[in-house]
Amino acid sequence: MPKRFQEPLIIVNFKAYTEATGRKSVELAKKAEKVSDETGVSVGVAPQFADIASVAKAVEIPVFAQHIDPIKPGSFTGHVLAGSVKEAGAVGTLINHSERQLKLSDINEIVAITRENNLRSLVCANNPNVSAAVVALKPDIIAVEPPELIGTGIPVSKAKPEVVTGTVRLVRAINPRVTILCGAGITRGEDVAAALKLGTQGVLVASGIVKAKDPYTVLREFAEATKR
Amino acid sequence: MPKRFQEPLIIVNFKAYTEATGRKSVELAKKAEKVSDETGVSVGVAPQFADIASVAKAVEIPVFAQHIDPIKPGSFTGHVLAGSVKEAGAVGTLINHSERQLKLSDINEIVAITRENNLRSLVCANNPNVSAAVVALKPDIIAVEPPELIGTGIPVSKAKPEVVTGTVRLVRAINPRVTILCGAGITRGEDVAAALKLGTQGVLVASGIVKAKDPYTVLREFAEATKR
Amino acid sequence: MPKRFQEPLIIVNFKAYTEATGRKSVELAKKAEKVSDETGVSVGVAPQFADIASVAKAVEIPVFAQHIDPIKPGSFTGHVLAGSVKEAGAVGTLINHSERQLKLSDINEIVAITRENNLRSLVCANNPNVSAAVVALKPDIIAVEPPELIGTGIPVSKAKPEVVTGTVRLVRAINPRVTILCGAGITRGEDVAAALKLGTQGVLVASGIVKAKDPYTVLREFAEATKR
Amino acid sequence: MPKRFQEPLIIVNFKAYTEATGRKSVELAKKAEKVSDETGVSVGVAPQFADIASVAKAVEIPVFAQHIDPIKPGSFTGHVLAGSVKEAGAVGTLINHSERQLKLSDINEIVAITRENNLRSLVCANNPNVSAAVVALKPDIIAVEPPELIGTGIPVSKAKPEVVTGTVRLVRAINPRVTILCGAGITRGEDVAAALKLGTQGVLVASGIVKAKDPYTVLREFAEATKR
Numbered sequence: 058m059p060k061r062f063q064e065p066l067i068i069v070n071f072k073a074y075t076e077a078t079g080r081k082s083v084e085l086a087k088k089a090e091k092v093s094d095e096t097g098v099s100v101g102v103a104p105q106f107a108d109i110a111s112v113a114k115a116v117e118i119p120v121f122a123q124h125i126d127p128i129k130p131g132s133f134t135g136h137v138l139a140g141s142v143k144e145a146g147a148v149g150t151l152i153n154h155s156e157r158q159l160k161l162s163d164i165n166e167i168v169a170i171t172r173e174n175n176l177r178s179l180v181c182a183n184n185p186n187v188s189a190a191v192v193a194l195k196p197d198i199i200a201v202e203p204p205e206l207i208g209t210g211i212p213v214s215k216a217k218p219e220v221v222t223g224t225v226r227l228v229r230a231i232n233p234r235v236t237i238l239c240g241a242g243i244t245r246g247e248d249v250a251a252a253l254k255l256g257t258q259g260v261l262v263a264s265g266i267v268k269a270k271d272p273y274t275v276l277r278e279f280a281e282a283t284k285r
Numbered sequence: 286m287p288k289r290f291q292e293p294l295i296i297v298n299f300k301a302y303t304e305a306t307g308r309k310s311v312e313l314a315k316k317a318e319k320v321s322d323e324t325g326v327s328v329g330v331a332p333q334f335a336d337i338a339s340v341a342k343a344v345e346i347p348v349f350a351q352h353i354d355p356i357k358p359g360s361f362t363g364h365v366l367a368g369s370v371k372e373a374g375a376v377g378t379l380i381n382h383s384e385r386q387l388k389l390s391d392i393n394e395i396v397a398i399t400r401e402n403n404l405r406s407l408v409c410a411n412n413p414n415v416s417a418a419v420v421a422l423k424p425d426i427i428a429v430e431p432p433e434l435i436g437t438g439i440p441v442s443k444a445k446p447e448v449v450t451g452t453v454r455l456v457r458a459i460n461p462r463v464t465i466l467c468g469a470g471i472t473r474g475e476d477v478a479a480a481l482k483l484g485t486q487g488v489l490v491a492s493g494i495v496k497a498k499d500p501y502t503v504l505r506e507f508a509e510a511t512k513r
Numbered sequence: 514m515p516k517r518f519q520e521p522l523i524i525v526n527f528k529a530y531t532e533a534t535g536r537k538s539v540e541l542a543k544k545a546e547k548v549s550d551e552t553g554v555s556v557g558v559a560p561q562f563a564d565i566a567s568v569a570k571a572v573e574i575p576v577f578a579q580h581i582d583p584i585k586p587g588s589f590t591g592h593v594l595a596g597s598v599k600e601a602g603a604v605g606t607l608i609n610h611s612e613r614q615l616k617l618s619d620i621n622e623i624v625a626i627t628r629e630n631n632l633r634s635l636v637c638a639n640n641p642n643v644s645a646a647v648v649a650l651k652p653d654i655i656a657v658e659p660p661e662l663i664g665t666g667i668p669v670s671k672a673k674p675e676v677v678t679g680t681v682r683l684v685r686a687i688n689p690r691v692t693i694l695c696g697a698g699i700t701r702g703e704d705v706a707a708a709l710k711l712g713t714q715g716v717l718v719a720s721g722i723v724k725a726k727d728p729y730t731v732l733r734e735f736a737e738a739t740k741r
Numbered sequence: 742m743p744k745r746f747q748e749p750l751i752i753v754n755f756k757a758y759t760e761a762t763g764r765k766s767v768e769l770a771k772k773a774e775k776v777s778d779e780t781g782v783s784v785g786v787a788p789q790f791a792d793i794a795s796v797a798k799a800v801e802i803p804v805f806a807q808h809i810d811p812i813k814p815g816s817f818t819g820h821v822l823a824g825s826v827k828e829a830g831a832v833g834t835l836i837n838h839s840e841r842q843l844k845l846s847d848i849n850e851i852v853a854i855t856r857e858n859n860l861r862s863l864v865c866a867n868n869p870n871v872s873a874a875v876v877a878l879k880p881d882i883i884a885v886e887p888p889e890l891i892g893t894g895i896p897v898s899k900a901k902p903e904v905v906t907g908t909v910r911l912v913r914a915i916n917p918r919v920t921i922l923c924g925a926g927i928t929r930g931e932d933v934a935a936a937l938k939l940g941t942q943g944v945l946v947a948s949g950i951v952k953a954k955d956p957y958t959v960l961r962e963f964a965e966a967t968k969r
Contacts, residue, residue: 529818530815531814534822534824535828559818561820562789562790563806563821564829565791566794567794578791578819586758587758588948589840590787590841590947592757592807592841593819597762597763597791598791600763600791601763601791601792607818610819612819613818613819613820664816719818
């Protein structure tokens with residue numbers, strides 16, 4: 058089990074960024090671990106599939122896959138098997154990210170598969186209604202991200218606080234315990250603090266950290282901001 | 286560069302089989318390397334994404350990804366970047382396997398990306414016409430596999446020799462040098478020998494090896510059969 | 514507005530069956546109208562896109578599209594526009610049928626589009642959890658169909674009553690008014706009666722009517738069964 | 742059979758434009774027929790699925806579907822059956838438009854299905870290599886359209902003549918008789934004349950006609966330009 062995996066939670070999605078591919082994914086994960094060690098705040102990372110094993114070997118913080126497929130072991134080529142990312146060291150997976158959207162019944166199937174494989178499920182949604190739909194599938198974590206703000210540096214917690222509060226309201230009416238994250242455009246500590254103030258338990262972030270000139274410093278700022 | 290990467294060529298697709306996931310993928314790759322070392326025949330392996338790095342570290346034979354996405358580095362979640370599998374140690378990738386079929390323009394884009402990344406492209410097709418279409422996209426290797434025979438143990442080289450000879454004829458009219466493989470239902474050395482006799486330069490195989498009781502022995506038989 | 518569009522509701526999905534294509538789609542729709550007229554029970558039909566206009570001209574019962582796309586008018590080729598099926602005479606549309614599954618966010622978008630276009634939305638789901646997810650998107654009608662029973666003649670209301678009752682329970686906890694249908698394997702009046710007894714407000718049926726030797730008689734039996 | 746269906750050929754894709762939906766699709770098709778009658782030039786139209794029947798009833802020029810699915814009659818919901826658009830009056834179909842791209846093996850399957858149904862196949866491609874791949878599947882007509890120019894008003898025949906000439910060269914090497922169209926950004930007669938001069942047998946056009954203030958006049962200009 059990874060050390061530190063509780064709320065508040067910061068998950069850094071490495072996407073397919075050059076700055077977080079191969080050796081650089083390990084370096085970035087180590088910075089995330091350093092921040093987590095220094096602040097006591099939970100920081101998880103979601104590297105590309107081919108980097109999961111080396112990242113998971115290098116750090117003890119939670120490692121997520123960016124996606125898995127709705128399959129069991131068998132005759133599937135080019136698919137991502139839950140058991141494969143698990144054996145490589147992942148403790149969970151993103152599901153239905155806006156850049157990797159899935160059919161509804163596949164999300165349901167994948168959440169069930171994560172449970173069977175003892176992986177944490179983090180399902181993404183693009184608005185409050187979709188978040189409510191996702192919660193009906195009983196994931197461990199839900200992250201709401203308005204796709205139009207992803208990568209813009211315009212934080213959802215400021216530009217569209219109603220998306221966050223609307224999600225929190227609808228989701229909490231169905232499930233009082235699921236972890237709620239928000240994401241999109243988050244680049245500063247105050248964006249993180251605002252996200253928590255709106256009722257979330259953390260953030261899902263990507264370019265704000267991965268493309269930062271100094272990822273360690275920005276991530277440290279994020280972690281400190283969760284304590285305000 | 287991997288040792289031994291010439292015709293005739295045997296590529297073992299590990300798919301999402303339990304027998305070829307995680308540690309077992311490394312063990313199976315080592316058996317493939319042993320066969321290649323003992324026989325001097327080129328044997329490549331295509332493990333799952335999360336296993337590419339450990340397999341490529343453990344063996345010197347050619348390692349293929351099972352798929353890559355038509356993307357350049359950037360804001361893509363849950364995608365497979367050419368640069369990522371390359372840095373993990375892959376020397377090439379399967380493209381458009383019948384279990385991971387792609388849009389035509391994406392196949393074209395991916396072949397271009399493999400070239401830019403100095404990866405070998407192995408594009409799959411399901412019949413002679415589609416093989417001819419694929420060759421127009423200028424891949425390094427083409428593999429024809431009638432999907433209805435995959436996993437059946439009924440070898441394409443016997444059950445549908447006209448698919449293989451038709452492919453060879455149409456493909457050679459367009460490109461005299463591309464490597465032509467065939468696959469589906471290949472479980473014995475004689476199936477491999479038949480495939481070569483029909484004009485191919487090797488085979489793409491999966492369950493015939495991965496699910497064999499003794500993969501080493503069967504693969505060794507395959508390799509010997511290429512010398513007949 | 515079509516005559517008779519209230520609970521209990523029988524919707525006949527014409528799929529891409531020869532028996533319900535072109536002129537035959539109009540003939541079948543007329544039989545459905547006859548049953549509706551004779552019994553006073555609401556019967557809707559869902560013909561193929563190219564048949565919507567002629568069916569809607571021929572009958573006054575509710576006509577549904579089998580699918581629409583998550584698009585507004587514009588530069589989309591080969592898509593199905595809400596406004597197009599509406600102008601052709603449809604009063605609603607199936608969404609996310611198990612043979613035409615959609616991404617979660619697209620279902621959400623399409624339900625919103627139906628509302629803007631004053632079309633009824635009938636969203637399909639494959640099990641109780643997915644049904645609960647669908648209801649969060651606020652469709653007018655939901656239909657639960659276990660895909661493994663579709664076309665089998667083994668009625669969901671008998672083979673998997675727990676799927677129906679589970680759906681009714683989860684859905685009613687979220688929305689007390691949405692119309693709940695069930696489908697798959699329904700071929701006899703008693704299957705319909707059983708469906709209503711389990712708490713649904715009707716059935717979504719296809720081969721049970723379309724492929725019947727005498728669709729009128731079977732559909733009449735269905736309609737009578739809703740009155741038991 | 743429609744009157745006038747020979748080279749040079751102008752096909753107007755109605756897409757999902759409001760200006761070409763429902764009654765307006767019939768009005769626009771009549772303008773196309775008027776131009777064809779007055780000039781003797783072949784003009785085809787590709788309305789939305791739900792409009793095929795009324796358009797085909799109203800005019801005698803060739804009517805195309807914008808897409809069909811790779812299916813035979815059967816248990817398919819929300820799909821477009823060849824036999825359905827045929828019975829509605831279509832004489833052919835667009836396939837693989839850049840806004841409705843398909844898997845390679847599905848394009849192959851659909852071309853075969855059009856042949857069995859006596860429909861003309863018009864397969865789209867985005868560049869010369871993909872055009873060459875498409876021709877291997879033996880369609881009746883091929884249309885090359887660089888997607889980045891679609892809807893821009895920047896004509897492919899001027900902005901990227903090498904895409905057109907490259908396509909003509911590669912395609913003619915494989916098939917001397919297939920009809921070659923080009924499209925994207927074509928808004929004036931001189932664009933059409935340029936397209937023919939580059940070796941094509943006509944154009945595939947959409948917004949240039951559909952969104953024109955006076956579609957009849959522009960289309961008439963197009964038709965006259967084919968005679969230069």
